Amino acid sequence: MPWSQQPRRTASPRAAANAKTLRRSLTEAEKRLWWHLRHRLPVDGSHFRRQVALGPYVADFCCLTARLIVEVDGEQHSFEASTAYDARRDAYLRSEGFRVLRFPNRMVLREIDTVLDTIHAALAASNAPLPDSAGQAELPPPPAPSPQGGEAFAER
Template identity: 55%
Template sequence: MISGYHKRPRTSVPTEVPRALRKRMTPQEAKLWVALRRLRPAGFTFRRQAPIGPYVVDFACLKARLVVEVDGAQHGFDAHLARDGVRDARLAERGFLVARFWNHQVDRELASVMDTIYARLTEPRTFPSL
């Protein structure tokens, strides 16, 4: 890993925005947050409602450059799919891998979601030079 690569990314998002989002997390985000915190002993620390560039992502592990998004039904519509695609591509340009899960997956298949997240955290990746 590149030294210092897990520093807080630059953002244009005012501090109040992620702070407000943290106060009104969805039930699925809250459930996943509790599970993600169990990865700390393995060396993976997540931030919730983390600002990255012009975006606020649901969860981010800066060390592994992994973003985890929990999506509701609105993300299945064409307009949202297109916006999510652009957003994911821009995050990838910054060196982040995006893992997306549906609300119902977090509710019904949390162990599988966590297995997928852990696999993404530990898979070998090369990071773009800064």
């Protein structure tokens, strides 16, 4: 799905309104990562959006093409209630075909290169074969035989 198309499901009106508000009030860590996603991580097919409404939730950063969500978590995410909410939210987003990466604010502010390397690897993996139900990567089908049936180099 190209980045210019909407996700499969429309966002709830509440999530859409919340996303608009959140776009105007990014945290320092979100501002820093947003700058880096736009200027230091311009990989083909890695168009990120910020504060994207997906169903009833809002993702901090989302690359629709790679189906990748990047979350920047503050201290409130370490509390039990927040952890349970994040687990439900991540399960929903995974059911919609997204992968979710989470980074604490502190890591974004102090170790941005590590964060960017992780995001870059996830983008590269989005082009790799996905694991099947047994955890094995599905390999692409083997190439079709040549039209000459492989006889082009046979001795005559």
